[in-house]
Structure formats: structure tokens, C-alpha cells
Amino acid sequence: MPESAAFPSGESPPGSANVDGWSRIKVALRFRPSRAHFVVGLLCMTLGFAFAVQVRSTQDDALAGARTSDLVRILDDLGEQRQRLASEAARLQSTLDDLNTGADRAGAAREAARERLETLSILAGSVPAHGPGVVLTVADPEGGVGAADLLDVVQELRDAGAEAIQINDVRVVGSSSLIDSSDGIVIDQVVVTPNYEVRAIGDPDTLSSALAFPGGVVEGLQEAGARPSVTESPDISVDALKPLPHSEYAHPA
Numbered sequence: 001m002p003e004s005a006a007f008p009s010g011e012s013p014p015g016s017a018n019v020d021g022w023s024r025i026k027v028a029l030r031f032r033p034s035r036a037h038f039v040v041g042l043l044c045m046t047l048g049f050a051f052a053v054q055v056r057s058t059q060d061d062a063l064a065g066a067r068t069s070d071l072v073r074i075l076d077d078l079g080e081q082r083q084r085l086a087s088e089a090a091r092l093q094s095t096l097d098d099l100n101t102g103a104d105r106a107g108a109a110r111e112a113a114r115e116r117l118e119t120l121s122i123l124a125g126s127v128p129a130h131g132p133g134v135v136l137t138v139a140d141p142e143g144g145v146g147a148a149d150l151l152d153v154v155q156e157l158r159d160a161g162a163e164a165i166q167i168n169d170v171r172v173v174g175s176s177s178l179i180d181s182s183d184g185i186v187i188d189q190v191v192v193t194p195n196y197e198v199r200a201i202g203d204p205d206t207l208s209s210a211l212a213f214p215g216g217v218v219e220g221l222q223e224a225g226a227r228p229s230v231t232e233s234p235d236i237s238v239d240a241l242k243p244l245p246h247s248e249y250a251h252p253a
Contacts, residue, residue, distance in 0.1 A: 125171035125242030129164035133201040133236035140194035144225035147178040160210035164238040204232035
């Protein structure tokens with residue numbers, strides 16, 4: 001009888017690793033999913049499909065409940081926003097062409113710089129602004145309107161393309177903060193109290209449509225107990241300048 005070779009404890013004969021690997025592969029290939037595996041897989045697929053359908057239906061419900069006039073207004077707002085962006089792109093392209101090929105490049109550069117300075121000054125609130133826009137008057141006899149409500153108004157106006165915004169006697173800019181306090185609503189350390197008047201310069205139709213959008217800020221103000229009203233005007237004056245910071249709240253004169 002041939003003698004068997006002895007291997008140290010814990011070691012396998014040569015080629016045994018390959019044998020074990022093939023054995024595991026064969027076991028995996030011989031695996032047959034049980035009925036429980038099929039049930040679990042089917043449940044996962046069903047839940048995934050139901051979740052996708054729910055997300056899609058939730059998105060569709062937001063518009064499905066809207067009236068025809070509201071849908072037309074949404075399309076009009078989107079069209080006006082696209083026209084504004086197209087006009088701005090055309091203006092910038094014209095400026096670029098003047099700077100690149102214009103006979104008076106220095107003059108074109110100065111004009112572009114002047115327009116840019118004017119735009120930035122209006123955005124910063126350091127100069128008055130005039131133009132068409134809307135006035136939102138908010139009567140708040142119960143004092144239910146808070147800083148979050150006015151912030152929603154400001155954000156909605158900005159999204160609709162407002163170039164300058166003023167609440168009562170306070171200019172509202174990109175860095176402005178609105179905070180609730182026991183004295184009223186504090187805007188950049190200036191206290192404002194009811195009634196509120198929000199003036200915004202921009203396309204009147206677009207701004208008023210954005211404020212009156214179903215489920216939007218006007219309805220939110222009404223739910224807070226206020227009586228808001230929106231008035232379009234061909235000439236709005238936003239003449240308050242951004243206040244300098246103070247250590248204490250400042251009440252406007």
C-alpha cells in the first residue's frame with residue numbers, strides 16, 4: 001500500500017484550493033431559489049412600483065386640481081420668464097459684440113460698466129429705483145402675520161423677477177433678514193408693524209400673478225388672518241435705502 005504524504009496541520013494538499021473554489025461555484029450553480037425568495041422579490045418589485053406611481057401622482061395632483069385659468073396663468077408666467085431671460089441674453093450678447101468689434105470699444109466698455117454699476121446699486125439698495133410694478137397692502141388687524149409670511153412674499157417677488165423691493169420704510173435686499181420680535185417684525189434691525197405695504201418693481205402682470213397664485217402667498221396671508229390686496233401700477237417708487245447696522249432696534253420715523 002503506498003504511503004500517504006503528510007502535510008502540516010492547517011495546510012491543504014496542492015490543488016485543494018482550486019478544488020474548494022470549484023466546489024463553491026458548483027454549489028452556487030446548483031442553488032435553486034425557494035418560493036420565499038420569489039415572494040420577497042415580488043414584494044420588493046411591487047413596493048418599488050407603488051412608490052414610483054405615488055411620486056408621479058403626487059406631482060400630477062398639484063396641477064390636476066388647478067383650474068383652467070390657473071394653468072393658463074402658469075403657462076403665461078413661464079413664457080414671460082423665458083422672454084425676460086432671452087432679452088437679457090440678447091442684451092449681454094450685444095454688449096459683448098460691441099466690446100469685441102465695436103469702433104468705440106472704450107465707450108462701449110464705459111457704458112457697460114455704468115449699466116452694471118446702476119444694476120448693482122439697485123440690488124444693493126444704495127440708490128432709489130423707479131418703474132412699473134405692484135403694491136401689496138396687507139391689513140393685519142389680528143397681528144397674525146409673521147416674519148416667515150413676509151419672507152415668503154419677498155421670495156415670491158424675487159422669483160418673479162422683482163428688481164427692487166421695499167416693505168413699509170425699509171429696503172429689502174439679498175442680504176436682508178426678517179425676524180419676529182415682541183415689538184414687531186425686524187427687518188435689518190428696523191422694526192416694522194402692521195399694516196404692511198410691500199412695493200416691488202418689475203413686470204406688473206408677472207408679479208401680481210405670482211402673488212395671487214393658488215396656494216401662494218396671498219392665500220397664506222389670508223390664512224394668517226390678514227386682508228391682502230395687490231395693485232398694479234405703471235410707476236412704483238422704491239426710495240428707501242438700505243439702513244446701516246445699529247446696536248439697537250431702530251424705529252423708522
